[in-house]
Amino acid sequence: DLGFCGPADKSSTSIYGNLPYIAPEVIVGRGYTFASDIYSIAMLMWEISFGQPPFMDYEDEHILVYNIIDGIRPKIVPGTPLEYKNLMKECWDADPLKRPDANTLCNKIHKINLYYQNMSDELFKSEMDNLEMNKVEENYTSSRLFTSKIHNFGNLPEPRNATEVEEQEVFHSKLYDFSIPNNINDFNKSNEQYSKKLSGDSEKLPKEFINLQNSNKYDEKEIIQQQMKRKDIDID
Template identity: 50%
Template sequence: MTTIRRDLVSATVNRVCFSTDFNIHTDTHKRYKFRKQTILADKLLTNDEKAEAIKYLDETYDRNKVLNNSGTKRICENCNKECLATLYCEYCVRNYLQENFKNWSSGNDDIDDLIQKCQMESLGPANIVEWIPYSNLDNVKYLTKGGFSDIYTANWINGYYREWDSKKQQLKRLGIHKVVLKKLENVESANKNWFEEAKSHLTISNKRASIARCFGLTQDILSGNYMIVMMKMDMDLRKYLQVNYNRLTWKEKFRIAYEIINALYFVHKEEAIHRDLHSGNILYSQFNDTCVAILMWEISSGYSPFINYECYDCDLVMIIIDGIRPEIVPGTPLEYKNLMEECWDADPSNRPDIKELDKRMEKIYLEYQSIPNELYQSKVKNNFEIKNKTNYTSSSLHKSKLYQFENLPEPKNATEVELEAFHSKSYDFINIPDDIDDYANSNNQKIDEISKISSIFKDDYDVYNNPNLHPEEQNELKIPDGLFLNIF
């Protein structure tokens, strides 16, 4: 067997998926057929590489069929049930997992019940959450302090389930695999917020491929802390934009924006709400969708917003209150610009809800699929420059903090004249009142509730989006920080 060039296979699959015209291939079955035919016709891949690429398409197709309960069914030769998957039988996989319940336990009945429930709803071999004994994790190292918890890296000795062996009727593991561990806080707390956080991670990522994989839970044998075991991603969106921005066309930017928004839409459909959305940690939240607008702007420009300001300084608070927003990149297509501006409107009633946002971004994405790249190739680097640009890769920009600012004026939308005046000068011209310290209790004080300034946006966009714009009426499960959206 010849060596498989996995980077080429991955790049080819991504290219084929990206080139799929959703206006022509209108459902998952038509898209699968088109992509498979395109792979088979590819002249760069060897036959073995084509088989590898098609296997990936088959896995995704099987997963989507089971998730949506749609497609042609077949009779499983083992259990004789009508199943949708072709590489495996979803019923056989679940039966195998159920038979194994007696062989493991976390020591906590609630956790056992949660994991067992997730396993009985598994869509395929590569999407199974499980209890992972801490002894199966090697080389555990502290990585960083996240917005609300400590993050570690580790090697999972056996790795996750990868495929179903139809002959042996058992699941096969990948082998040693690098993972991220996210410590759950306050496990002794009576309110069990830690358990709700774990439940959010497991149930959402169990269903949606656009959410970065959550493999399951483990428990530090020394501290007793429970930890979420997650897939280690290569880079976040901010880093991806830094590395690839000069090669991105508008069509590719629209794809990124659409896939993020679409993933958030599905999260909302699951009646769960994200708590922390920013380009270093793609997450979503309740109360307003200005955070999405800022992500859209960052995707269009390749920069972080207001990078001349320190995080959460009072100058930044006041210019946002006064309606100042990042400068629109020259050449930004009108539909994208309008949607972005609606999302960061100072009046929440003028902002689209997540359902409308998803629908309109999908329309923009699909309409530009048939337009040649060269007509909309980004010229941003040639005619757009952030004044006094600083290095925005600092880790401080990737951490969420909550601050309370009191007695702030009502937010407003800036006029075109005000916006032009701001963007035509250096960012240090804003006049801040002498008594600005009265607005802030402390620049280092964390609070439990999002303050009024959060309804605008903050550098890390730690804000909350509610399609009904009435956060006090929301009872859905909140997804805390750390649930990543997988858009690539």
């Protein structure tokens, strides 16, 4: 479900759909268009190339929403054919006017299809092996974000495209999210650095995002403290 349909009792200010596939302009309340469908197709194109749904490593929909409207997209797998990659990036552009229309998209996909149909078996196998080799074998299918439901996000900033540096920062920060420090002092030090970064971005972040991230931060600290206590008991 890409979000075009929804429950009859859905309010006019809310949106309905599977969040990772919903276009940023729809998330901020502009309504569905043919261009927003093209964005959703880009997410399907990424899913085909990677083998898993987009953004499956996210557990918090508010953080995902902020990243989507700030231009963050799923990381493209190295080895993805250049024509396919460029078309996918055109389709998920933050500006709906820069996305191809349905006819253009269909024609470009047809050309890509013909190119690979005329390719020798050896070269085709080599390209597919290269793509498979660069895939990350992870499974996040338990993510609660991968369901269609009603969303209400309030006031959000204007969607934009992220720079390459910003995308890399987000990918590296996801590695931080899944790491547990060796001791609580290391966590406190990392936490202070994270808090400074958060305060620097506070002018762009809606208040509900800041409160949510602060709440998650303290919950994470408490969990790690409990883990460290258990670790000390086991050693004794």
